[in-house]
Amino acid sequence: MEQLLYGILGIYFVLGGVLIALVNRGKDAAYRKNSWVKYFVYLLIVNALFLAILWNKQYFHYAGLLILAFGLYEILRNTLSSSKYLTGLTSLIVFSLVAYTFFHFTLLESPWLFYTLFLTTVFDAFSQLSGQLFGKRKILPHISPNKTLEGSVGGLIFAVTTSVLIRDLINAQIITAIFLSMGMAAAAFTGDLLASVAKRRFGIKDFSRLIPGHGGFLDRFDSLLVTGSFVYIYFSFFSF
Secondary structure (H helix, E strand, O other): OHHHHHHHHHHHHHHHHHHHHHHHOOOOHHHHHHHHHHHHHHHHHHHHHHHHHHHOHHHHHHHHHHHHHHHHHHHHHHHHHHOOHHHHHHHHHHHHHHHHHHHHHOOOOHHHHHHHHHHHHHHHHHHHHHHHHHOOOEEEOOOEEEEEHHHHHHHHHHHHHHHHHOHHHHOOOHHHHHHHHHHHHHHHHHHHHHHHHHHHHHOOOOOOOOEOOOEOHHHHHHHHHHHHHHHHHHHHHHOO
16 A cells, blocks of 8 residues: 555656646746755655654654644744734644644554645645646735635645545545545645734744745644644544
C-alpha cells in the first residue's frame, strides 16, 4: 500500500512541478525563484513527515509537538512586537483549542496520520496551483485575496479523487471517503482563513521567516492543524 501511495504522491509532485512551470511563464526572476524554493522546501517537508510516520509514528508525534511549539512562539512574538494584545489573546484561544485536538490527532494510528497528511497536502497544493492558473472569482478578498473559487474547487476535486483512490488505507467505503475528503477540504480552507485573519489583524504578511519560501510554521501548517483536528473529532465519534 505504501508503494501505491508514494507512487500517487510522486505523480502529484511531478504534476505540481509542471503546473508551477506554467504559472511562472512571463513572471520575473524573483517570482520564479521564490516559486521553486517554495516547491522544493514543501517537497522536503512533506517527505520528512511521511517518512516519520513510516519509520515510527512517534516521530510524527514529536514533529507535531514541534509545530505546536513554534506556532505558539509565532503568536506570542507577533503579539509582543505589534502590541495588539486583544488579537494575540484571541489567536491564543483559537490556537489552544486547535492545538488540543491536533495533539491527540498525532497519537492516532499510522494509517490515519498518513491519510490526513496526504489529503491535506493534495488540497493545499492543488487549490493554490488551480487558483494561480484559473482563479478569477475571489471568495473573501478582504481577508485572503489569493483565495479563489476556481482554486478551491480544483483542490476539492483532487482531494476527493485521491481520497477515493487511497480509501483502503483506512478501510473506508467510497461514501465515507468522499465525506471525509470534503470535510478535510473545508477544514483546510478554514485553517488557512483563520491564519489570514490573524495576520491581517497583526498587520503582517507572514508569521515569521523560519521556513524558506513559506514564512512561518503557522503559514505552512495552518491547514494541517485544522484538518488533523477534524480527523481526530471524526475518529473519536464515528470510528470504532
